[in-house]
Amino acid sequence: MFPTEETLAVVKEKYGIKDLSVIEGKRIVILDDTVINGATARVIAQLFRNAGAGEIFFLTPMPKFVDGCDMGFIIIRGRLIALEKSNGGYRIRTNEEIAKEIGADYFGCTSLEAVKAAFEGITGKKDAACLNCIGGGHPLQRNVKEIIFDAEMFEVKHL
Secondary structure, three states: OOOOHHHHHHHHHHOOOOOHHHHOOOEEEEEOOOOOOOHHHHHHHHHHHHOOOOEEEEEEOOOOOOOOOOOOOOOOHHHOOOEEEEOOEEEEOOHHHHHHHHOOOEEEEOOHHHHHHHHHHHHOOOOOOOOHHHOOOOOOOOOHHHHHHHHHHHHHHOO
16 A cells, blocks of 8 residues: 555655655654554655665554554554454564564564553552553453543643
């Protein structure tokens, strides 16, 4: 699947890409907030690859998305770049496989364990956040007031 010229133009504008001539032969590090289905990552990687980038490193501070969302976000499991259909189920792709799929030389992401540790450090609780989409389960068995309180604590500590 190759992006259209219109898609490339939208990505250039969104990411503030003005002059691609400075890319040729350079090692490029791309940092994006999430990589869910890989569509934007593919476009960005192709844009830089076509501009002559020597190497492309694609990084995200989020873990791999490996499941749907029970909390209201539309995440379709069958379209997640981190999953591959295998033997009637799914398997989690390696970082190397994801890099190849998006057209980068390297793909790196934060581990689920690091995200869990961050939330525990902020709230003092191991199950303070829903992490179902990244493979960490969700706290739906907890009292809703506790979950809201945890969310408020997170917002207050980061204002």
